[in-house]
Amino acid sequence: MKKGLIITGSIAVCLLFSGVSALCQGIAPTAEAPRLASAFPAPAVEEHPLMPVLRWAERERPNIAAIRDYTALMQKQERISGELQEAQVLDVKVRHEPFSVYIRFRYPARLSGQQAIFVRGQNDDRVVGHGVGLERIAGTQFLEPTSFLAMRGQKYPITEMGILNLVDTLLRVGYQDTQLPGEVAVRYFEDVRFGSGDSARMCTVIQVTNRTRHPQHMFHIARIFVDKELNLPIRYESYDWPRREGEAPQLIEAYTYLNLRINVGLTDSDFDHRNPRYNFPRDGIL
Numbered sequence: 001m002k003k004g005l006i007i008t009g010s011i012a013v014c015l016l017f018s019g020v021s022a023l024c025q026g027i028a029p030t031a032e033a034p035r036l037a038s039a040f041p042a043p044a045v046e047e048h049p050l051m052p053v054l055r056w057a058e059r060e061r062p063n064i065a066a067i068r069d070y071t072a073l074m075q076k077q078e079r080i081s082g083e084l085q086e087a088q089v090l091d092v093k094v095r096h097e098p099f100s101v102y103i104r105f106r107y108p109a110r111l112s113g114q115q116a117i118f119v120r121g122q123n124d125d126r127v128v129g130h131g132v133g134l135e136r137i138a139g140t141q142f143l144e145p146t147s148f149l150a151m152r153g154q155k156y157p158i159t160e161m162g163i164l165n166l167v168d169t170l171l172r173v174g175y176q177d178t179q180l181p182g183e184v185a186v187r188y189f190e191d192v193r194f195g196s197g198d199s200a201r202m203c204t205v206i207q208v209t210n211r212t213r214h215p216q217h218m219f220h221i222a223r224i225f226v227d228k229e230l231n232l233p234i235r236y237e238s239y240d241w242p243r244r245e246g247e248a249p250q251l252i253e254a255y256t257y258l259n260l261r262i263n264v265g266l267t268d269s270d271f272d273h274r275n276p277r278y279n280f281p282r283d284g285i286l
Helices: 011-017 051-065 133-138 163-178
Strands: 069-080 088-095 100-107 115-119 127-130 141-143 184-194 201-210 221-227 232-240 250-262
Touching: 051 163, 127 133, 163 232, 201 232
Parallel strands: none
Antiparallel strands: 069 088, 069 250, 088 100, 100 115, 115 127, 127 141, 184 201, 201 221, 221 232, 232 250
16 A cells, blocks of 8 residues: 555644644645646646646536535635734535525634525625624624625635635636746645544645746645545645745645535525524624
8 A cells, every 4th residue: 555645633723723833734745746647647748737737627627516515614724914814613514506605613712603694696695694792792794795894804705615616716826827927836645644533534635836926926835635535625725935035935825624524405494594503693783
């Protein structure tokens, strides 16, 4: 049996208590792993190194879009206006048609229990949510997805959440990068064990490095963790160029989907703030 790279330890503990540790930043591979000849063949002569990855994403996108729904434990950390924000852990439910999202914060503690729901075509396309603590007194709010309150502490609106949206973003950025000058290196790492215990997943890691800086580049280094069984990206992380020579690259953003369960049969009630299991407060006045 071929030995693969291993990411050990508790991902949740890392995100919650260690900040941007080596584990939170994914892997820093030191050993060469064989290229995946089947899924990611070498690019053709004079072809951009990103093209095999983009072809894979184009091929798999219809399969991802065909997934009816899924649940997961989502962990994310984002840099907003230059400041690395506190890591967040959320229970998420996603349905593709109509596009629907339910989130409930677990961490940080000050947000624990906060909930939000978005269903395209319902509630005037507004986010339905409520705060916790004293903010719960304001009741259930109906907010524009990009409004200040809905975006507070978030880099992207709830309307852009989910694995399919992630793939679409990666395709858009990837094709954009193929048009930019400069050297790009793409490496593939097989059999990366992501997580620990029963929740560990075997992944293929795609690492993209923009070696030449360009104003339109979104990152210096990006890594995509593709679950080998599900053939889905379950983690994305990106890094900016180091601020000074000799320093490590700065984390831009990281998103992880753990305990992913696909086609579980979510219903309208899973995306209804009147669901008694959610215990939303009465509608607010704002």
